Amino acid sequence: MIKKSIAVFLTLVLLCTLLAACAGSGAGNAATLNVYNWGEYIDQTVLEDFEAETGIQVNYTTYANNEEMYSKIVSGAASYDVIVPSEYMISKMIEEDLLAELDFANIPNYSKIGDDYKGLPYDPDEKYSVPYTWGTVVIVYNTKYVDEADVEDESIDLLWNEKYAGKILMFDNPRDAFALAMSKLGYSMNSTTPSEWEAAADELIAQKHLVQAYVMDQVFDKLIGEEAYIAPYYAGDAMAMMEENEDLAAYVPVEGANQFFDSMCVLKNTRHKKEAEQFINFMCDTEIAVRNAEEVCYAIPQVEAYEELDEETKNDTMVYPPAEVLERCEVFVNLPSETLELQSDLWKKLKTHYD
């Protein structure tokens, strides 16, 4: 009797394991699309609408920066269908043959994208990507605590101002952090000269004792809650924070800042290319793009959708900076691997420099 029940038990366990294993490996069946996007970067109701309209389930996960997304994908740890990398990551991934060529017949809404946002250097032949949003890096500060005199010149130096020691936040990813230091020194943020990188690293090390914490999206809590007063961040998120705390203000630094284009791409090894293209097309729909833009506050590349935004947003120079501001901004290009390696080493040097 007991023998029998043990046998039954073991069989059950085995069955469960097998069933569960099948469920695990079958996670990518026809109806589920794996979308991997930045945190705080979508209106969730849009996803629900997409699911309702097409019957395709969306498995939506997020990452904090391009590098995190990239290493997840190349380690083979994960199979995603749609990703939203920034421009320099797109060129890197095109080079490494990770992205699928899109079939634009399935993306009729591509015609709604403004010409200014098509055929940009990272995807010159318009084969791999459809722009999602764009923006610049801005410096956010709290007017209650930061003296007007210190922000008058709209300089990057505010991030190095001793007066605000312990109240300054910094990007917790090397590319964005080094770009700020490079701009401060007057170098190109796409420099491949090792000595310039070393100099930028020295700047970051010199800044370290002023930094309260290195953060990504935790910046929201800290700035809104007035735990910190100054932080560089992406324009759209800056807008979102300014809505929550009206003492916050922001500027694009005069030394220049990074301008980024985040675009939707499909991975080469996707099993759902058609559904992925359907998703991209859906996101470019005017009504959807407007709703999404209102939620995420970033600038959108869809012309019609832009026209439908309210006047205040359209004229907001933070979200849609005028040409002369954009002129001093720089778009990231993919760095050669020696420079990437140097960047990674210098970043660790910063993090292992103990005051």
Added chain:
Amino acid sequence: MKKFLTVYTVLISVFLYAPIFVVVFFSFNSGTSRAVFEGFSMQWYQELFQDELILKSLYYSVVIAVVSAVVSTVIGTMAAIGINKLRGFVKSAYLSVNNIPVVNPDIVTAISMMILFVFVLSHFNGMEMGFTTLLIAHITFNIPYVVLSVLPKLKGMDQNIYDAALDLGCPPVKAFVKVVIPQIMPGIISGMIMAFTLSLDDFVISYFNSGATFQTLPITIYSMTKKPYNLKLNALSTLLFAVVLALMLAVNIKKPAKKKKA
């Protein structure tokens, strides 16, 4: 002395429970801040039950914990019985290997398995980390704890009862099932419970060995802490904590009666 100890105990309790109190208290916040209490509300609990990602990863966590606990209990109990029969160098070699995952820091266990999985998966196109790798990882760090909790019971077992059963004509397999298993049952059960809780609570090993589509609860919680803090996490933690507290109380009230029997 007595007074000092009382005061001291109170202080340590405050230290241990202050964060718990903060988590529970702010789970009822009507605002969005984890530091400024604006008023009482149950909104985070409502939102929690609408969050598919959290619910799904909770489900995945339980699945992984149950399956890995059962499998590791079977393998671990068998191993303990085998090891108990070994002597000398071979025995201590087995015990040493068993101890590796216990003594090694989680992160080392985690990356060592990650290397293996990446190494193997890179030879099979189209396969990825996910349920299977996670399950293997969890079973691996669970087995030693099962072995360690069954072994002492085997040592303390009275071999004579088993021999007596055989002498009285009981077939060996039946004697094993009827005599040995019941005697080591407490060890098996506590090993299984331990495996279950270790698996449910594991963050580090899952962090390095889970893919995109199969995330356990701790992984989801970690990815949520990287975003603007969401008080749903407090609501979730409060609920799970309440469940455990209730279970503990129930077990604890039952226990004295059981003890008298033994």
Added chain:
Amino acid sequence: MRKNRDPINKKVMLAPFSGWMVLFVLVPIALVVYYAFSNADRQFTLSNLHWMYEYRGTLWLSVKLSVIATVICMLLAYPIAYAMSRASEKVQRNATLFIMLPMWMNFLVRTYAWMTILEDTGLVNNALRGIAGWFGKEFDGLSLINNHGAIVLGMVYNFLPYMILPIYTALTKISYSLIEAARDLGANGGQVFGKVILPMSVPGIISGITMVFIPSISTFIISKILGGGKDFLIGDLIEDYFLGNSGVVNYNIGAALSLIIMVMILIATFMMNHFDKDAKTSGGGSVI
């Protein structure tokens, strides 16, 4: 005859275990060693070990903070463990539960709660500000977070129960008659503690030390949450090399650093076991 009727074939019993442990414990560790001593082209090299020198500051900081955390845990845990071991059986059972209970809440969430408590605008500073305001004074607040002290606090908080419970277990094993005997022989309170209780609780202290030190030295979360992501500990470096958060994945250096942690812990446990020779713990088998 005895052998024949024994149904338990140890080979069969050990087979799944042996297979599993070889495949998923020994092979992975061999791979760590292999990666630590090879480069990206899979050729033998010792160059990864030079990073040990490069990161000596990180190693030192990790050791320093975890030793401090371990010592604090020991000092905090002993009186509690002692008080527990002297209490009635019912109190002992409840106290054990009481100490284990916090561990049932996800440690990330609990560690995050410390942020709420310690921040510049956190509960402690707000309370102090309130008190100062009561006396009509200005108070800037204390810097309680994003520094090494906060990291140590996080370690102590998360791992304190692992120190209390083994010491308590060791203390409960001391028979009361032994203490009485010492007293009868004229030992005073201090002598009883120093010559009887403390030596007999050494096994508990030692397993407590291992259980606090090992997770402390390898943590990479506590330093991120409570240290403000500023100073890397050795665990942060390993995470970075394996997951490539700063843009480059390098298993070889990551494996070399992991190997260093493993060797350090091996040496530490060896020293402990040596120290523990007189008071040998039950359970059997050398550690590693």
